[in-house]
Amino acid sequence: MSPLGLYNYWVVIFLMMTGFYVVIARGNLIKKIIGLNIFQTSVFLLYLTMGKVRGGTVPIFAEIRADIYTHPLPSVLILTAIVVGIATTAVALALIVRIREAYGTIEEDDLDAINREE
């Protein structure tokens, strides 16, 4: 097995870690959500990478039948995950709007300082 066979996984891990870094290193709450989205997309790509088969094609039947089809299950799971992801993002953004209203800031450090004063 050639090491290039794992190249896709490594790109996925790189994207995943970039998102992870944004989530833990940046103080702005919106930036954290953006990082979470990067992380999320990398998970989608990981699933789809596993489903792809060499020489396979899209699992949709046409006039001419192909011999090999890519596995349909990852696509189905990820379709569900994308929609659930946008729902959670919407709730997170609504929470951020309320935090901004209540505290006047969406920087984590400032929020910490305000909480310590109280």
Place this chain on the structure above:
Amino acid sequence: MLLLTLLAATAVTIARMRSLLAAVMLTGIYSFLGAGWMLLLDAPDVAFTEAAVGAGVSTVLMLATLALTGSDMKPRGHSPWLPLAAVLVTGAALVYGTMDMPAFGDPNAPIQLYPSPSYVDKTEAEIGVPNVITAVLGSYRGYDTLGETTVIFTAGIAVLLLLRGRHRRVRGDDTPSDGETPR
């Protein structure tokens, strides 16, 4: 290969970016590149959804939030080395984990052997729609999809409850996000 490099470069640029507005726009580009890769991985349905939801709806939601909260971002006080170290260690552990993964496109990978007979073989006789993904989504895993709609319903209610009464508290500040009546 070029697409993957572009994807990685976009992600790093988003991570380094100070302007939130530019970061949000780049997230849209990132989603589109991701959708392109999904198309190459034989998942056109997912690519459509990602382009519409990831690059479209998500960007609009982020921009609406930025309009309400402002797009300035303060640099953080402490050094970035601790999170960077945590990320590198996690990444190394994950790369070590991929050593046991089947190679990309391997027809004998575990995922390709189950379920047997596969959805592709069963769909035409049992469901009768040409798109196997639709058949699995709507029929074989129909409860998943029902659960998904429940999640969206719950999220919609949560957003409405969270944003309700903004008009009462913040005078003269009109919400562009949803069309609810002021109370």
